[in-house]
Amino acid sequence: MKGGFGRLPGFRSIRGKLMAAVVVCVLAPALLTLLLFSSLAEDAVQRQAIANAENAMKLTGASIETQLGDMLTIANHIQLNPDMTGYFKRYVRFGSEQPDPVGKFAAGSRILQQLESLSAVGDRSYISILLTDGTVFTNYSTDEFHPRRFREEAWFGELQSFIGLQSYWIPTSPTVFLYEKKNSPYQLSVARTLRLDDSTIYGYVVVTTMESRLRVQFEKVAQERRVLLVDEEGTVLSGPELSDIGSAQLARVRPADAGVPASVVVREDGGKRLVTEMRLGINGWSLVSVQPYKEAIANISQIFNRVFLAQLLLFVAMLALLVGIIRRLTYPLVHLGKAASAVQRGNLEMRTGVRGPDEIGRLGILFDQMLDRVQDMIREISAGQARKRLAELAMLQAQINPHFLFNVLNSIRMKVLRSGDADSAKMISSLSRLLRMTISREEAAITLHEEIELLRHYVELMNLRQKEGADLVLDIDADAFLVPVPRFILQPLVENALLHGLSRSGGTVRVEARLEAGGARLLLRVEDDGAGMDEPSLEGLRRRLEEPRPQEASAAEASIGLSNVGERMRLMYGEGFAIEADSSPGRGTSVTMRVPLPAARPAEGTIAAKRQMTKGEREDG
CATH class of the missing domain: 1.10.287 (Helix Hairpins)
Incomplete structure (x- = not known):
């Protein structure tokens, strides 16, 4: 990329180019090294974060399986204990044989003692035994909840197909025990069938525990990760918040083997999350852990971040040192550049x-x-x-002083006036004032008032020259009198009206001036009521005004002056200036100019011009 640095404002000097070269040659390899290190470190951090999450999941899973296993232990004891099953079978036979009140009472007492002893296994569990003859045994008061209501549940019908040690796990449902509802609104249960040797069902066992006992385990790890217990369909059975229960857990991993965690990093609206899932071997339910990825790698990435920061600071320090050395070596060149500027x-x-x-x-x-x-x-x-x-000053001093010429003309005017020739005196006076405006003035611009005064004297001289006189009618706004305009900008237009429109029959020349567009533009219009012109002549005049060209030697002086007006005004005012002409035979001709005005018009030049004109008038008088 040849000249690439030179096109940037900060790299046009030798110092800037040297600094840019240092940055490219030193910082670029350093950044590539840091980026490679960061990429490799990110993979290592992710693997370690997954390993930590899976180890933590195993610990949580062991705790949950222990609590669920306690429920199975109770069910196994009831189902496999020959004393209890013997009592159950004997109790059921009492229903079909002649009852033995003493034996029946003794069997019932032995069953209740066994249930009380089982209540001490693990956390508090509610045990319900329903026999087919309608007899029930519980370790709780049936006034609080009668186990016969289990027969009304939808899952009770599915329980009929379970044999042997097969267990039916009942998902989270509202707590039926009034005493527990306040602290644990939900419960979890496992149910089994009690069968005779011929597989005939003679009873059912239901072991119930409170969901809050599982929630305690999830709350312990809630600060680090969010762990949920879900069923096969992904419905949340327990979690750190009651509001989680019954919702759907969308992010799943679904590991192939029970007891072996699997993890995946997913992207969600809130960012990346680490999802870990482990299927429980006890019942097919799963534990799902969801943790923000940044939190999962926070502790691990701190070490890598510190190493990265140390390398970055070292590179920055070396770069600053090189830049300082270059600034020192190039200081004379910078000083030379400032001197040249x-x-x-x-x-x-x-x-x-x-x-x-x-x-x-x-x-x-x-x-x-x-x-x-x-x-x-x-x-x-x-x-x-x-x-x-x-030398030039000496040559100018040798020329005739213009004021001497004005004084001589004034003396001639006074002498002619004393002799009684008022018309000649008036012509000499107008000529003197015209000469004063043209010879003694150096300003490129004069006020419109002065330009109108010059027109008045010019028309007086032309009336004395021509056979038919012309009347000069002025329609000037008071606000336009002091507007500065270029000198002799209206005289060529009036001259064109006198020589071409009114040369044979006389008439009126009307000069109009006013401000437009809130004082941003000056309108100047010169019109006569003379002979006018036909359409071809009007089109020729318009072309000369719009695109002035060098005139032929035979062209009239007034026509040349009219073309020069348009050219002068465009050079001074640019595209904002506009000039247009209109005429018809027998109705006269009008020329309109629109002159853009600056935002603030100078007043000192105007005042000075008025003072000079007043002084000239005193001298002429």
């Missing part, structure tokens, strides 16, 4: 003062010597120009 602004007294045995020191010496030579040449040229101005 000062010379460019006109300060020829500036000297670099850069000295040294190397190339830069030699360049400073030659630069100072060059400035000395330039100053000598300027002094020589200035002296020659001064002598030339003195």
Whole structure:
């Protein structure tokens, strides 16, 4: 990329280019190294975060399986204990044989004692035994909940197909025990069938525990990760919040083997999350852990971040050192550049003062010597120009003073007036004022008031020259009188009206001036009621006004002056100026100009022009 740095404002100097080269050659490899390290570290951090999450999941799973296993232990004891099953079978036979009240009471007492002893296994569990003859045994008061209501549940019908040690796990449901509802609104249950040797069902066992006992385990790890217990369909059975129960857990991993956690990093609206799932071997339910990925890698990534930061700081320090050395070495060049800029602004007294045995020191010496030579040449040229101005001044002083000419004309006017020739005196007076406006004035612009005064004298002279006189009618807004306009901008238009429109029959020349667009534009219009012109002549005039060209030698002077007006105004005002002409035979001709005005018009030139005109009028008078 040739010249790439040179196109940037900050890299046009030698110092900037050297610094850019250092940044590219030193910082680029450093950044590539850091990016490679960051990429490799990210993979290692992710693997470690997954391993930590899966180890934590195993611990949580062991705790949950222990609690669910306690429920199975109770069910196994009831189902496999020969004493209890013997009592159950004997109790059921009492229903079909002649009852033995003493034996029945003794069997019932033995069953209740066994249930009380089982209540001590693990956490508090509610045990319900329903026999087919309608007899029930519980370790709780049936006034609180009667186990016969289990027969009304939808899952009770599915329980009929379970044999042997097969267990039916009942998902989370509202607590039926009034005493527990306040602390644990939900419960979990497992149910089994009690069968005779011929597989005939003679009873059912239901072991119930409170969901809150599982929730305690999830709350312990809630600060690190969010762990949920879900069934095969993904419905939440337990979690750290009651509001989680019954909702659907969308992010799943579904590991192939029970007891072996599996993890995946997923992207959600809130960012990346680490999802870990482990299927419980006890009942097919799963534990799902959802943790923000940033939190999962926070502790691990701190070490990598510190190493990364240390490397980055080292690179920055080395880069700053190199930049400082370059600034020191290139300081003379920067000083030379500032000196050259000062010379460019006109300060020829500036000297670099850069000295040294190397190339830069030699360049400073030659630069100072060059400035000395330039100053000598300027002094020589200035002296020659001064002598030339003195010679021109002497030549001008030898010319006739214009005021002498005005005084002579004024004396002639007074003498002619005393002799009684008022018309000749008036012509001399108008001529004197016209000469004063054209010869003695140096301003490029005058006020509209002065331009109108010049027109008045010009029309008086033309009326004395032509056989048929013309009337000058002025329609000037008061606000437009002091607007500055170019000199002789209206005179060519009036001259064109007198020579072409009113030369044979006389008539009226009307001059109109007013401000438009809130004072942003000046309208000037000169119109006559003379002969007018036909359409071809009007089109020719319009072309000359829009695209003025050099006139032929035979063209009339007034036509040339009219074309020059448009050209002068466009040069001064640009595209904002507009001029247009309109005419018809027998109805006269009008020329309209629209002149853009600056936002603020100078007042000092206007006042000075008025004072000079007043002084001239006093001299003429």
